[in-house]
Amino acid sequence: MTDLAQADTAPPGAGLPGGVALAALRRAAPALMLYAGTRALGLVVLAGWGAVAGKSPHQLLTARWDSLWYSRIAEEGYGYTIHLADGSVHSNLAFFPLFPGLEHAVSAVTPLSAPDAGLAVSSVTSLFAAWGIFAVGDLVYGRRVGIALVVLWGVLPVGIVQSMAYSESLFTALAAWSVYAVLTRRWVWAGVLAALAGLTRPVGAAVVAAVWITAAVELLPGERWRRAFHTHRRVLAGVVLAPLGWLGYVVWVAARTDSLTGYFDVQNGWGNGFDGGLAFAAFVGGLLVHPPFIAGIALLLGVIALLWLYVACVRQRQPLPLLVYSGSVLVLALAAKGYFGSKPRLLIPAFPVLIPLAIALVRLRPARSALLLGSVGLASAAYGAWWLHGSGPP
Structure with missing residues (x-):
């Protein structure tokens, strides 16, 4: 791994001189082209499937499920609520504002x-x-691992969500660059990007945790806490900035609803919340005790695989920011109540858990690695098209 004590400057492409940014982009170009290819394949398969099924791919990508809530916020602002027959209340206050805010800004100009x-x-x-x-994969394990990591992220079974009018891509971009900034000790950038991630999705708390815990370890040795204000002002600035987005929106909802627990009450209206995974365990158990059993077995194996990958990350001694970030995303996704069919989508930002697979891929012969990734990419594209033409939300 490269030296983590680099100067506190902006990450590549974010305020650095043009030549440096261009060099960083040139280094990432193969990864970006391969990623664009995976997304293009997904869209081509979706379009073909839509032509056969008589459905509009455009509508599937822009006007289903959460994308409808985002576009309504962009057009009308907050305040829309649905009262369902079972007594539950769905308020658009459950959706964080950065993505619909960008929708509004782009549509306005x-x-x-x-x-x-x-x-x-x-x-x-x-x-x-x-x-x-x-950038994260390249920094920690080298360029080939970085490229493989990007392609793996692109060919996730629910990778089609990255091409929908959803907030996962925006959040993952902010989270990845914030983690990169922490790794390279660019603390102010880490805090700013973490704050923006916290304005995008509730799981922005995972990015805040990565900044805070890494900063705590940075400041713990000896008497550094006493001297922190004088010698670690940038670290403290990052720590202060990081939670402002997430906390600011939660406080705003509290003021809007006249309740200190307003945001959490809104989430409860959607059936969401944090119960330590009890509801999810009950859901999986229900699938395992009723025929045809295959769904429950597949889901259980998927959870075991995720946990195994995270253990592999720990055994690889990944840098602390990666472990804290990915571990927090896994906990928040798997231990929450809500729409269980959405959990694969909620796990999309946990890209560091793919690093062990990326390392394994680069150890294969290039032809074998390309064949494997191509096959998985095609399967992912087909699965995404089938998924969007089905009835359940991603």
Whole structure:
């Protein structure tokens, strides 16, 4: 791994001189082109499937499930609520504001509608996410691992979400670059990007945790806490900035609802919350005790595989920011109540757990690695098309 005590300057492409940014982009170009190829394949398969099924791929990408809530916020602001027959209340206050805010901004200055602006934001930020993921992999394990890591992220079974008018791509871009900034000790950038991630999704708390815990370890030895204000002002600035996005929105919802627990009450109205994984365990158990059993077995194996990958990350001694970030994402996704079919989507930002697989891939012969990734990419594209043409949300 490269030296983690580099100067506190901006990450590549974020304020550095043009030549340096261009060199960083050139280094990442193979990863970005391969990633773009995976997304293009997914869209081609989706379009072909839609032609056969008589459904519009454009509508599937911009006007289903959460994308409808985002575009309504972009067009009308907050305040929309649905009261369901079972007594539950779905308020659009459950959705963090950065993604619909960008939808609104783009649609205001271009001819694009809010849904199309959301698709544009997701498409552009997915490339920044791929670049950030490459930067992390390249920094810690080298360029080949960085490229493999990006392609693996692109061919996830639910990778089609990266091409939808959803906030996952935006969040992953901000999270990846924030983690990169922590790794390279660019603390102010880490705090700013963590704050923006916290304005994007509730799981922004995982990015804050990566900044805070790494900063705590940075300041713990000896008497450094006493001298922190004088010698570690940038570290403290990052620590202070990191939670402002997430905390700011939660406080705003509390003021809007006249309740200190307003945001959490809104989430409860959606059936969401944190119960330590009890509801998810009960859901999996229910699938395991009723025929045909295959769904429960597949889901259980998937969870075991995720946990095994995280243990592999620990055994590889990944840098602390990666372990804290990915571990927090896993806990927040797997130990929460809510729509269990959404959990694969909620796990998309946990890209560091793919690093052991990326390392294994680069140890294969290039032809074998390419064949394997190509096959998985095709399967992912087919699965994504089948998924979006089904009835359940991603």
